[in-house]
Amino acid sequence: MDQNNQERYEDSELYRIRHSLSHIMAQAVLEMFPEAKYTIGPPVENGFYYDFDLPRTLTPEDLEKIEKRMRQIVAGKYDFVRKVVSADEARRIFANQPYKLELINDLERGETDEHGQPLDEKPEISIYTHGNFVDLCRGPHVQNTSQINPSAFKLMSVAGAYWRGDEKNPQLQRIYGTAWRTKEELERYLQMLEEAKKRDHRKLGRDLEIFIFDDEVGPGLPLWLPRGGVIIEELEKLAKEMEEQAGYQRVRTPHLTKEDLFLRSGHLPYYAESMYPPMELEGVRYYVKPMNCPFHHKIYAAKPRSYRDLPVRLAEYGTCYRYEKSGELFGLMRVRSMQMNDAHIYCSEEQFEQEFLAVVELYLRYFALFGIEKYVMRLSTHHKRGLGKKYVDNERLWLKTEEMVRNAMRHGGVPFVEAADEAAFYGPKIDVQIWSAIGREFTLATNQVDFAVPERFNLTFVNRHGEEETPLCIHRAPLSTHERMVGFLLEHYAGNFPVWLSPEQVRIIPITDSHNEYARQLEQEMRAAGIRAEADLGQDRMNAKIRSAQLLKIPYMAVVGDQEVNSRTIALRRRDGSRQNDVPVQAFIEQVKERIRTRSAEL
Incomplete structure (x- = not known):
């Protein structure tokens, strides 16, 4: 990704859609809580958020109502109208909004922007209005809410956030949303989030x-x-x-x-x-x-x-x-x-x-x-x-x-x-x-x-x-x-480490106790060759042992029974589900050693 691509996001249609939805969400929240104090609501990489000082903690049911009201606002086909105002006029507009007044004072002094970042020069103070809602904002936004696909956004969660990221300041409620151009893009993103839950490194x-x-x-x-x-x-x-x-x-x-x-x-x-x-x-x-x-x-x-x-x-x-x-x-x-x-x-x-x-x-x-x-x-x-x-x-x-x-x-x-x-x-x-x-x-x-x-x-x-x-x-x-x-x-x-990085590279699984001695021999041979191998000599049945190895995402399972003992082979099961019978032990060892030596991504 180069610098121009980074800059284009801020000028893109998707950026304007997300920024506009943050204002629409703020309108819906203030309609639900007229006494609410609102702060800032920027677009972020995959969506948008807005921080609010509210009289009570939001519930999942609240988010459903807010999202429903947002779709009604989008359907109203409201224009987003920008107006440059003086600091005094801005203070009159937001007289009952202390967080906005703080931002206005900072902008007037030319010290920091709405995120608390230093400013190189004194900026214009501007407001954006859609319908009867007004917000302090530098933009950009869509021209009209009809440019937003009502089936391509979703409110995701509520989290705590300190005003301007400083724990000495009041704690606010941050509502996160995601927005895309199409319903299909939204669904793909939500599927990615589900996959991310499965891959959570903590779990x-x-x-x-x-x-x-x-x-x-x-x-x-x-x-x-x-x-x-x-x-x-x-x-x-x-x-x-x-x-x-x-x-x-x-x-x-x-x-x-x-x-x-x-x-x-x-x-x-x-x-x-x-x-x-x-x-x-x-x-x-x-x-x-x-x-x-x-x-x-x-x-x-x-x-x-x-x-x-x-x-x-x-x-x-x-x-x-x-x-x-x-x-x-x-x-x-x-x-x-x-x-x-x-x-x-x-x-x-x-x-x-x-x-x-x-x-x-x-x-x-x-x-x-x-x-x-x-x-x-x-x-x-x-x-x-x-x-x-x-x-x-x-x-x-x-x-x-x-x-x-x-x-x-x-x-x-x-x-x-x-x-x-x-x-x-x-x-x-x-x-x-x-x-x-x-x-x-x-x-x-x-x-x-x-x-x-x-x-x-x-x-x-x-x-x-x-x-x-x-x-x-x-x-x-x-x-x-x-x-x-x-x-x-x-x-x-997703826990499926390449062979060289896998904590355990081979699990040797005897079919019955009578095959334990062969399993021990294989374990010793593989370890001598620099392979992390373990023989499962526990009391569980073979299928339970295979399941245990699968849960640990071990790359290779070497199953051994009478046929393998007699022919000095293994029945190989790979982590990806593929199987291969009658694999000579030495050939398998050499293959695994090569995967380790080259730090290959292949099984």
Whole structure:
């Protein structure tokens, strides 16, 4: 996806339909609750929402009534009429709507838009009217409600949402809806949501015995079960192979450190709210680490460096801890304990573009391996209003490094979009959005430029002219964290992992107890060949054992009875339902080894 495609959505018919339906929904809600206070209602990727301050909690029956009223409004064929107004006139129109008044005041000052994002210039204040309903809005909308298909939208759910995303503000009720051009598009989307429920990584993680959470351990602190441990080991093995080929060196760092390290790096002022509180021993404050980079800076600084040594690439699967808010915890996707596929590349400006693009190329290799076909590289930049607060106060270096990233991406032919005011505090970054096999979007990884922190640690190298120079640092994590990556892969594959990544690759199933000894022999042979195989020697009947293996989504089931014992073969059942009798044991072992060696997606 390129930047132009991203821009076209905001100008598209579908965007206008969804935006218009958010206003129509607001009208229906205010008719049901005349005392309601309404806030904002933007379109989003697959629909729209609107936030309301209501006198009571909405019920499913309320949503049905609101949706029915929306269809009546759509059938009324109302024009959407835009009008530019002064701030004073807007305040008169929305005199009884405190949230709208707050927005108007911000717009008048030219400070932030309706989402609380900084504005570059003072905007026009405009309203949109359809029928007798009026809303503060910059648009765009359809010209007339007749352009909306009444059978192609649906209200989906109600959720809590703090005003402007700040938990110090009042909690509102957010109504989500989805809207499409046709009834068929709506039905396809709803079917995708049903499939997504089946693929929910939280359910699959429990059913496939991958991970659990425990109240006595604490929220957001996953416990990896043996099968989950296998997946983690395989991902780490993959990363080590890739990084060794790319010239990375592996390091290890402690889980906690003195406060001084994070004060020097500058992380404490920006990340204190996301860090666990300090512990004090013998008058010294210690923190568990929320990131690995300050430790890697210390390793770089452990000895003098020359331009001949650069680039230096330090990699680590370091365990980090972040105190994410309770309401934001979500399975493996948002946790408080995480193992990051982290690395830091120290390089000169001349080496920057090549190193930055090498990281992007690493991302693409992973995407190809996992069958990730849709992704977006998003360049997150700073906003000058945040200098000294949200961002390091050096406008010149911000502009310089942002342009360096743009040039690298353009020269590499890598499509990207831009997102203002979303950079790291120390520099611009590329954030990577990916989509699973069924179209669900995930934020996966990041590729960050750091022009500020190396100088704080006095990191230098001697350049070709014998002068000391500060290197740039690239922070990158192409496999994200184990937690988020496993969560994504569970949903992406629906638990049907490729053979190389499957916790158990072969389940050997004897037909009767008399075949147990042969099953044990096969288990030993396969394990000796590097295959994760288990013989099911329990008391269940064969069909129950097969069903158990199917529920765990094991790629191969090797059924053995008299015929197989006598001919030294197996009756093979694959996870996809296909079967093959009289398969020679050695031929099967070689086939599975090849699938593992090549990390093939095929069974």
